[in-house]
Amino acid sequence: MDQELNQKIDAFIAANREQLLDDIAALVAINSVETAPAEGAPFGEGARAALDKALELAGKMGLATHNCEGYIGYAELPGADPDKYLATICHVDVVPAGEGWEADPFTMRRQDGWILGRGVMDDKGPMVVTLYALKFLKEMGVQLRYPIRALAGTNEETGMKDVEYYLAHNKAPAFCFTPDAEFPVCNGEKGHFHGKLVSPVCKGKILSFTGGVANNAVPDRASALVDADIVGLKNAPNITLEPENGGVRVRGWGKSGHAASPEGTVNAIGLVVDYLLANDLCTEEERKYLEALHKLHSSTAGEGLGIATSDGPFGPLTIIGGRIYMEDGRMVQTMDSRYPTSTNGEVIAQAIRNAIGDGAALEDVDAADPFYIEADTPAILACIDTYNQVTGKNEKPFTMGGGTYARHFPYAVSFGPESHDLVLPSFGGPMHGANESAPVDALLQSIKIYILALLRLEEIDF
Incomplete structure (x- = not known):
């Protein structure tokens, strides 16, 4: 120099x-x-x-x-x-x-x-x-x-x-x-893959569900308001319960991070989803949707959705759920996946549809190659x-x-x-x-x- x-x-x-x-x-x-x-x-x-x-x-x-x-x-x-x-x-x-x-x-x-x-x-x-x-x-x-x-x-x-x-x-x-x-x-x-998992209009026990601030960030907090009695509900790690308007506010507390490197993060939406499922705080129609979300949140490598893959230059695929919200009576979960050369957007979309069945609809899909x-x-x-x-x-x-x-x-x-x-x-x-x-x-x-x-x-x- x-x-x-x-x-x-x-x-x-x-x-x-x-x-x-x-x-x-x-x-x-x-x-x-x-x-x-x-x-x-x-x-x-x-x-x-x-x-x-x-x-x-x-x-x-x-x-x-x-x-x-x-x-x-x-x-x-x-x-x-x-x-x-x-x-x-x-x-x-x-x-x-x-x-x-x-x-x-x-x-x-x-x-x-x-x-x-x-x-x-x-x-x-x-x-x-x-x-x-x-x-x-x-x-x-x-x-x-x-x-x-x-x-x-x-x-x-x-x-x-x-x-x-x-x-x-x-x-x-x-x-x-x-x-x-x-x-x-x-x-x-x-490559980048984005989409939304959208529920039917359920009109069930889940009155609201919110979490996340950006599609490309793992949320550190999320909450659902459910039509239920707080009496008898069990405590769970990283979950708090609050009575609200005759129902129960279930809050999840996770650890945030970037969608591109989700290792070590804890998705608060997934925590709430699992609590609602474990405590039967949902109708049968809502359960099908929550089970689809569980498949998303169970692994940031995409194993739950059947899209896990890896290659030499890029390593493994990652996927996270960034935001969840309710719109026109439906629950909407955004997804952000980063994928290697061993797959593509069409393969990922079809695998997700196969995994979620009729529990959710995959909408607003877009993808960009590596x-x-x-x-x-x-x-x-x-x-x-x-x-x-x-x-x-x-x-x-x-x-x-x-x-x-x-x-x-x-x-x-x-x-x-x-x-x-x-x-x-x-x-x-x-x-x-x-x-x-x-x-x-x-x-x-x-x-x-x-x-x-x-x-x-x-x-x-x-």
């Missing part, structure tokens, strides 16, 4: 540390969960406000900015080649805060070298980090071969229509990386070599179940800044969970990694 360049980067990071954290806090302060569209705000006013803030921050750094009709925006550094450009892409929308926070999720907190708040890691913190990488290149007067755009999306969590709009109106970058996953480099993502880019391509090597050089490690690219913007581009990967061996503090939570947290030192180190990786990418003949 060029020692003079290394020293300049270190000095830049030290000088900008406090402002960077303040900028992340300014983005976190905006509740950018998707809401109803408004004029100039296709994914709601919160997402648009976060986009405006990101572009405002970039403008203050002296970067040229462009807003693509509220769908997406970018900050840009010019380059000599007008026909090709490099890009980074982050998102400024977030999943709902949910419950279980120890403080306001939209007021960023600092504690023992960590920052906490919705979006600090997914993906507002990395968004600000990429802007500072461009800020360094601008301040150093680096003459770029390819222009570099730092894209700021607004719909990653709920559909990625933002990047679809961008690519419909702009040429794709020669190469793009998204700081929305783990280091070192993710060069493949599992994507994979060979690890020895020049741009991926530039990213992995930079990471290993900065950290002193000898890591290899990996695949994952998470879905990022990378799958929408012809040549792209996800590239940090999370870490697979990161141990969360007792006061901190994961992405999509309560008390979402990020280590400050890791975010700062990622600035150096991104600066050096972009400089290496500039040397490649695309």
